Every structure is written in C-alpha cells, then in structure tokens.
Amino acid sequence: MKILVPVKRTASLDDEFEMRDDGRDVDADFCEYDINEFDEFSVEEAIKIKEAAGEGTVEVVVMTVGPEDADEVLRKCLAKGADRGIRVWDDALEGSDQMAIARIIAKVVEREQPELVLTGAQSSDHGFAQTGIALAGILGWPHGAVVSFLEYTPGAPSLAFRRELEGGLEQKASIPMPAVLTIQLGINRPRYASLRGIRQANSKPVDELSHTDLGLTDDQVGEAGSLSRIRRMYVPERGRSEMIQGTPAQQASRILQIIKDVRG
Amino acid sequence: MPLDAPVSRSKYDVLFEPIQIGPKTLKNRFYQVPHCIGAGSDKPGFQAAHRSIKAEGGWAAMNTEYCSIHSESDDTHRLSARLWDDGDVHNLSAMTAAIHKFDALAGVELWYGGAHAPNMESRQTPRGPSQYASEFETMTYCHEMDIDDIHDVQGFYVEAAKRARDAGFDIIYCYGAHSYLPLQFLSPYYNKRTDKYGGSFENRARFWIETLEKMKVAVGDECAIATRFAVDTLIGEDGVEIERDGVKFIEMADPLVDVWDVNVGDIAEWGEDAGPSRFYRQGHQLPWQKFVKDVSKKPVLGVGRFTDPEKMAEIVRSGQMDIIGAARPSISDPFLPQKIKEGRIDDIRTCIGCNVCISRWEIGGPPMICTQNATAGEEYRRGWHPEKFPKKGSDDAVLVVGAGPSGAECARVLMERGYTVHLVDSAEKVGGHVNDVSSLPGLGEWGYHRDYREVQLGKLVKKNKQSQLALGGARLSVADVLDYGAEKVVIATGSHWSTDGRNALTHAPIPGIDASLPYIATPEQVILGQKKIGKKVIILNADPYFMAPSLAQKLHQDGHDVTVVTGVELGRYMHFTLEYPNMHRMLHEMHVEVIGDHWASKVEEGRIELYNLWGDGSERRYNGPGRMPRNPNTSHTWHNFDTLVVVTGRKSNDELYRGLKERKAEWDKNGIKDVYVIGDAWAPKLIADSTFEGHRLAREIEEPKAQFPKPYRREVSVFGTPYIPGGFTDIRYEV
Numbered sequence A: 001m002k003i004l005v006p007v008k009r010t011a012s013l014d015d016e017f018e019m020r021d022d023g024r025d026v027d028a029d030f031c032e033y034d035i036n037e038f039d040e041f042s043v044e045e046a047i048k049i050k051e052a053a054g055e056g057t058v059e060v061v062v063m064t065v066g067p068e069d070a071d072e073v074l075r076k077c078l079a080k081g082a083d084r085g086i087r088v089w090d091d092a093l094e095g096s097d098q099m100a101i102a103r104i105i106a107k108v109v110e111r112e113q114p115e116l117v118l119t120g121a122q123s124s125d126h127g128f129a130q131t132g133i134a135l136a137g138i139l140g141w142p143h144g145a146v147v148s149f150l151e152y153t154p155g156a157p158s159l160a161f162r163r164e165l166e167g168g169l170e171q172k173a174s175i176p177m178p179a180v181l182t183i184q185l186g187i188n189r190p191r192y193a194s195l196r197g198i199r200q201a202n203s204k205p206v207d208e209l210s211h212t213d214l215g216l217t218d219d220q221v222g223e224a225g226s227l228s229r230i231r232r233m234y235v236p237e238r239g240r241s242e243m244i245q246g247t248p249a250q251q252a253s254r255i256l257q258i259i260k261d262v263r264g
Numbered sequence B: 001m002p003l004d005a006p007v008s009r010s011k012y013d014v015l016f017e018p019i020q021i022g023p024k025t026l027k028n029r030f031y032q033v034p035h036c037i038g039a040g041s042d043k044p045g046f047q048a049a050h051r052s053i054k055a056e057g058g059w060a061a062m063n064t065e066y067c068s069i070h071s072e073s074d075d076t077h078r079l080s081a082r083l084w085d086d087g088d089v090h091n092l093s094a095m096t097a098a099i100h101k102f103d104a105l106a107g108v109e110l111w112y113g114g115a116h117a118p119n120m121e122s123r124q125t126p127r128g129p130s131q132y133a134s135e136f137e138t139m140t141y142c143h144e145m146d147i148d149d150i151h152d153v154q155g156f157y158v159e160a161a162k163r164a165r166d167a168g169f170d171i172i173y174c175y176g177a178h179s180y181l182p183l184q185f186l187s188p189y190y191n192k193r194t195d196k197y198g199g200s201f202e203n204r205a206r207f208w209i210e211t212l213e214k215m216k217v218a219v220g221d222e223c224a225i226a227t228r229f230a231v232d233t234l235i236g237e238d239g240v241e242i243e244r245d246g247v248k249f250i251e252m253a254d255p256l257v258d259v260w261d262v263n264v265g266d267i268a269e270w271g272e273d274a275g276p277s278r279f280y281r282q283g284h285q286l287p288w289q290k291f292v293k294d295v296s297k298k299p300v301l302g303v304g305r306f307t308d309p310e311k312m313a314e315i316v317r318s319g320q321m322d323i324i325g326a327a328r329p330s331i332s333d334p335f336l337p338q339k340i341k342e343g344r345i346d347d348i349r350t351c352i353g354c355n356v357c358i359s360r361w362e363i364g365g366p367p368m369i370c371t372q373n374a375t376a377g378e379e380y381r382r383g384w385h386p387e388k389f390p391k392k393g394s395d396d397a398v399l400v401v402g403a404g405p406s407g408a409e410c411a412r413v414l415m416e417r418g419y420t421v422h423l424v425d426s427a428e429k430v431g432g433h434v435n436d437v438s439s440l441p442g443l444g445e446w447g448y449h450r451d452y453r454e455v456q457l458g459k460l461v462k463k464n465k466q467s468q469l470a471l472g473g474a475r476l477s478v479a480d481v482l483d484y485g486a487e488k489v490v491i492a493t494g495s496h497w498s499t500d501g502r503n504a505l506t507h508a509p510i511p512g513i514d515a516s517l518p519y520i521a522t523p524e525q526v527i528l529g530q531k532k533i534g535k536k537v538i539i540l541n542a543d544p545y546f547m548a549p550s551l552a553q554k555l556h557q558d559g560h561d562v563t564v565v566t567g568v569e570l571g572r573y574m575h576f577t578l579e580y581p582n583m584h585r586m587l588h589e590m591h592v593e594v595i596g597d598h599w600a601s602k603v604e605e606g607r608i609e610l611y612n613l614w615g616d617g618s619e620r621r622y623n624g625p626g627r628m629p630r631n632p633n634t635s636h637t638w639h640n641f642d643t644l645v646v647v648t649g650r651k652s653n654d655e656l657y658r659g660l661k662e663r664k665a666e667w668d669k670n671g672i673k674d675v676y677v678i679g680d681a682w683a684p685k686l687i688a689d690s691t692f693e694g695h696r697l698a699r700e701i702e703e704p705k706a707q708f709p710k711p712y713r714r715e716v717s718v719f720g721t722p723y724i725p726g727g728f729t730d731i732r733y734e735v
Ligand SMILES: Cc1cc2nc3c(=O)[nH]c(=O)nc-3n(C[C@H](O)[C@H](O)[C@H](O)COP(=O)(O)O)c2cc1C
Pocket: B033, B034, B035, B036, B037, B064, B065, B066, B109, B175, B177, B178, B228, B263, B273, B274, B275, B303, B304, B305, B306, B325, B326, B327, B328, B329, B357, B358, B361, B368
C-alpha cells in the first residue's frame, strides 16, 4: 500500500524585509525556508500508519513541486522515515498557482497509484488551503479537509476521521478509499529526525520529473495553467501606536481622548 | 514617538563619543569599574587576560580590583591586588601592557582598608580615623591615627601611586567607597575625632582632600586621578548623605579629581551597590548618583548593572552621568560595547544579576566565575576566548540530551565550533530548570541565561542544516540513544529534588516523607503548581542556597502561612551573593517563622517531628558497640502542617547515562565513540558550574578522556625565582 504526501517548501520572513522588484513577492534574500508546518503533521501521520503496519507493507512517498532548493524539505521527510521522494520542476512551472500545482500532483498520483494522499490543510506562507481539495476534485476522489484525527488500517476499504469545524465543533466521518485528506496542525506530535535518519535520507532515491514527463502540456502549468495571478504583494499601512507617558491622571486623560477620537 | 518610526542606527552613538579625563582620553563611554576576579598581583596572566579581553571587546578602560597600597592593608583571606613593591609592579604591568595593545586605558584602585582589613597575612595592625571594631570583618580593631600616622598613610598612597604609574597605569584611584579609609574619615559613623581631621565637614574631608592633592602632585601630570566615592552610605545622618556631605565633598574635591566614580552603600552590605537582580533593577543607584553632575565639572561615571544600551544611551544623553560604569555586565559579556556598536543587541550575554561572581570573593578569593559567561576567569589558564572557538577536530556528530544550562551551553559551543549537533529535550523550551527557577519571585532576570542560549542556538541551527534543536518530543530511551546515529553522546539530563527527604545532615531518607503523598511537595511540584498546597506550610530545608527562601516568599505571596525548619543556615550561600540581608528583611516582613538548628525525625499526615540538632548533650564518651557516644536526643516535638515542602537535597537524573553505561558493549556497533555526562546529571551544582561543564566539554571533546578536564595552566610562584628582583629564595634564618 502506498501513501503519497505532497509537501511544500514555505518561506518565513526576517524581521526586516524588502519586496522583489516586480512587487509580486518578497525578495528571497529576506526569507528563510523550511518545510510547511502543516506538512510536518501529514508526513508524521503517514509515517505512523507505516510504522503501525508490518514491515514492508506501506510505502510513504513524499513529493514536492519546486526547484532544486526544495530537495532539502524532501530530505527532511526522508530522514524521518519516508521511503522515497519525487521532485517536479522545470522552468515552465514558474508562476503556477494552487490549481496548477494540484494538476501536477494529480499527474503524480496517476503515475504512483497511491491509495491515500495526505496533504497539509494549508500552507503557512500563502494559506490558500486549496491544493488538497483541488487535487481531490481533479482526481474525483472522496476527501476530508482539516482532519484532526485519523483511523486507518492499510488494506481497509474505508477510513474514519474527525475534522475541525468552526466554532469549536468537530465532525466525525468516514469515506471510501482511495481518498485525499488535508491534515490539521496538532493531529499528532511530529517527530524529529535522528542523526541516523538524516544520514540514511541522503541515500534514499529522489526522482526528478518535468511537466512533460508527467504528460502535462505547457498551457496546463505555470501562469498559463493557473486560474489566478498575483498582481501585487505589499505591507498594508499599519495602525498608529503611541507611548503614553506622564502621571497616572495624565495617562488616563490621554487614553480617554484616544477612545473619543477613535469612536468619532 | 510612533512605534514604527525608523530605527536610527545612530541611537547609541553617544556611547561611542570620546571623553577627556585629565591627561588621558577615554575612547568611548564603556568603563569597567574596579572589580575582583581572584587574580590580584599574584596571577598576572589571569589579570592581564581577563582585563584585556574586555579591551578587545571595546571597553575604553579596565581597572584592577581594589589594590592594596601597603602591607598594613592586607585583606587575606580575600584576594586584592597589591602594589607594595617592585614585584607587584612587574606583575601588574602585564595587565597594562595587554590592555594598551587594544588602545584602551588601564586603571588601578588604590586601597587602604582600615579596620576592615584583617591583615591575616602581614600580621600588621591597620590604622583608622578613630578606634573601632569592624562591622564587616570579625575581630579586627584599628589603631587610631595621630598626625604622624596620617602623614605615614598618606605617604603610602603617594608611593603606591608612583609604583602604579611605573606599572603603566593610566588611571589611578583613591578608593573611598565601600567604607574604606578616605570614607572612614569623611563619615561620622567611623570618624569620632576632635582634631582638625574630625568634627566639621571640612575637617572630616581633610584626609581625603590632602591625599588627593599629594597624589595629584606626584602623578597627576601623567595619570588621570580618579576617586571612587560612595555618595550616600545609606544609614541616614549617622553616615554620608548625598544631599549633605555627598554633594559638598564633590564640590570641594572636584578640582583635584579627573573623573568621579560614584556609587552608594558601605562594605558590610555592599549588595546595596552590587545589587542582586532579586532586589534591584538596572540603574537602581541613579536616584543618588544623579545629584553629582549638578555640582561637578568633571566627567562622572557610575554603576547600576547597566545591561541595556537604550538605558545607557538615555543616561548619557540626559546628562545624568557621562560614562557607563560596569562590573558585572562586563564580566557577563566582555564584548558588550562591540556588540552594541555593531547593532548585535540580541547577541549580548546579559548579566542575570545572580552575584555568583561576587560569591567567590566573599568566600575568600578563589577565581571568579560567572553564570552566564563560562569563559570568565578561564581566559588565561584555559585559553578560552568568549567569542572565538577552535574549529571542530572531527566530523563526529554529537547528540546532546537535555537543553538545560549545561546541555544548551555544550550544544552552543559545539555548534560554534562547527560540529553537527542534535540538542534534544522533552521540554518545549530550552533552559531546563532555569525555566522553573526564573519563575520564582524576583528571579525573572535569571531567565536571561536561557534567553541567550535560546537565541544563539536558533541562529546556529540555521547555519548548519544538519544540526537540530529537537524540543518537546518524547524522552529518549537508552535504545533511542543507541540507535540515534551519533558518534558522541552528551547526557545533560539535570537533577531533581529528593522526594524522600534525603539530605546532607543524615544522608538518609526521612521516614514518612514521600512526595507522591498529597500533603508533601517537592520544589518542582510547588513551582509547576502540580499540588494543592494547604494553608499552613512547613518548608523543611537542608539546602544552603536560594530554594527554601524563594519558596517561602512565593508561598507567602500566594496566601499561605509559612514556617521554615532548617538544619543548615538558611540561605547561607546568599551571604556570599549579597542577597542575605534583604532576603532576611523580606522573610521578617512576611512573618515567615524560621526554626533554625532543627531537623526532622519523622513525618505523618499533617505533622512533622523535629529535634534540636544540639539536643544530644555536650558530653562524648565511648559507650560500646551499637551505642551512641552521646546522650539520646530528647528534644523531639511535633509540629502541624497542611503541606510539607521538602527542600532537602538534590539527586542527579542519571538513569539514561547509567543505562547506556550498562550497554557499553553495544556502543561500538552503533557507531558511538563515547558518552559523556555534564552538569547536574553528573552531580548537582551551581548553574554557573553546570554551564562551565557544558562549555568545557564542548571545547575538549576531541580529548581521549574528555569526560574529565585537561589540566589548566597554573600560575604559582616558582621556587628559585625571587618575587622582588634581587631577593633570594633559599632558606635563611635571621640569627
Ligand atoms: C566580582 C566583583 C568584585 C568587586 N570588587 C570590587 C573592588 O575590588 N573594588 C570596588 O570598588 N568595587 C568592587 N566591586 C563593585 C563594583 O565595582 C560595582 O560597584 C558593583 O558591582 C556595581 O556595579 P555593577 O552593577 O555594574 O556590577 C566588585 C564587584 C564585583 C561584581
């Protein structure tokens, strides 16, 4: 049985940063990159299923869409116990939105034939929360979003899970296999890789594929294959703040003044 | 000011403006005031290295510790510097030479102690303004000076000043803080004279003024004359008060002084100057110090555990003082000025104000240590630089289990050296028990110890993607460690408080003490709020440091009635950290009852049986085997409690280490070359010593038996080499 876990290399910002010249993203010099936090949980969930099953029963394949730098997040997953990796990239993929990415992942699913796909509920940088769901849509598979608890035995015809709803509600559901689940933070406690794991990861295979290898045409990927396009990224104007000083009485009257001003 | 205003890079510029002090120029406003380190003139290499590392780190001036001007002022058992003879000149010139290499100034604090100097080595009798018994030192009286004596002693200052100049010092102090001689003349607390050196302010000031005049004549053209002045001795009108004699003396002596170094307090409670963070915040002396600038035309410097560059800049900018004096912050981070200059504020190793540095001087002169800076005192003898590290000696990857003081420091230094390190802790945060301790009342600043390591580790793991900070995971088992894939394993799993009453007095558990019972709690259980604490609390203490007093304070603040029963002097080590007086004032304020000299024989639900430690009679005799050589102790009495808190002793968490040791045969096939234990896991100790052990191992991990330290360079006199040039060393009797 095979589980496919698509992961993303996400950016986090330094304290101070600048935008790219085209104004459509942050200058990469000011970003730090790591695996998407949500994906730490989906990877862990997959590895747990693998470990609970007998030796050699479950294969966990991690994949990402991204340039060579993204290898490090795959290695991280391999270090924790995933079996092999797939990285899809070529220049034509630049500018792909979440729909185009989902289309690429769907092609990998066709190729790998997993029974289960676990994605993160969303990415910690762009936060669209669409890729997993779009993937299920393209594949026509049943899916569960924002999954906070999962019960699944490899080979079983269906899986049971709980998902988080708004307002503190939870929903219990079960769906037939094959399925796509998007995993919520906190579903498990992601492990850290051991030194042995990190070393072993270096010898695990990572396949590199281009969009044509997957049978996708140029207009299905990149900006051409996307439904949306980022026009501008910017820091919205911040609210004002001020240091209120003086005696307690002076401070109180200043606070009162501010409240009056704000209320208008 | 709006919070999002752009940060000017020049906001600390005022701190980097040069300033003239007499014939010398300070290149910036960072000034290491005199402080002891345990080197004096006896360990010139230590002295030179400890001061010059700060010169390298950007400080404009470094001073010696107090420096005796004559054998009549001998502080043995404590360790001062000395300028008694040419031997001392030779040794101290190592310090001035090392400092001058960095374009910084060297200062010396000329000291005469009066009755506070016990003269246990020289066996001379100190002289003083009047005859009094020291309130600081046991059993020393001084001889009351007549006019000849006054001239003698003033001559000592002058001769020592000349030797200081010859040794290469740029700044020469006349030390009149901490109740030493010039202040003894000024303060009516000591000075009861009726001649022209006593009585009126002018008369009381005369000794000091004349001494400064004589020093200035002797060396003032070549050296800056400084004086350290406790502008308020904090005992009201019986002593010196800032707005009376304080400002008057500043006005009077101003023409003779090139730079003022002002603080408050006396010697018996000098924790009012070197204020522990438990009681005093940064800048705590400013309410007194700020008067000085109003009356002085000379540069003014002062201390107050200044660690925050914003505060320092504000003090200089607002004209409260011209120069930032620092003792402890300079020990904790010798590179403080450079880090501020480079805007590396988050790299500053902030002094936590624990005063463990001071404890060593108070104990009587072993080398100073620092909780934050493990390299303090190790610059010369171990060759440790606080900011530079030797490149790694192998490609071994290291697993460090436990991110407390020892493990975090070890991992940090290993990573600085370029090693791949995995630092693993089941807690969510770096810091180990410092996280608990810093949550106790008044100890918040101790958390800087964790913060520094947390920030540095965060930066270091980003530099080496193979390294990892693995927090909040499951505890590693012996099998996990064997299987981890590390060539070297460092166990830093800390210690815990005894749960069965095991203690330093009986070395045995106390019947009935079991911290799994609902009415008995360990310090950890109290701090983490894991137990319901009843109204009436008895703390049973056999620990000589802060835990019992701190828990008493915490529980009192939480509304409990607290009694401390203690078999050792409560907070004994806090004498040495200068926390003792205010700690006792506080316990008194809180009506915490302290039952001293008692220990416990057994505990039942709701009550504890205590006995007086001295209740077994003063007569000792042989009573035959199986019989005590003293009377049976019949002083036992029962005392009621709702909750008993047991601060009886600590025990290493060494299961993981011992488990690994049992499976030593499997190390090799798992690729493990060695396993080490550091910090409390080896044996419970001060945070400073745990930090040191982690640091030490990280620097020496390539050594064949790295569990144990390499020998350090000892500075001791060499037989056959006379200390004073031209002297002799063979045994000769005067017959
Ligand atoms: C370890 C240590 C030793 C000290 N020894 C001396 C000394 O020899 N002479 C002196 O005038 N002050 C001495 N002091 C006091 C300091 O000079 C300073 O006044 C005090 O520590 C407050 O400054 P800080 O808050 O910057 O530490 C010592 C302080 C420390 C920490």
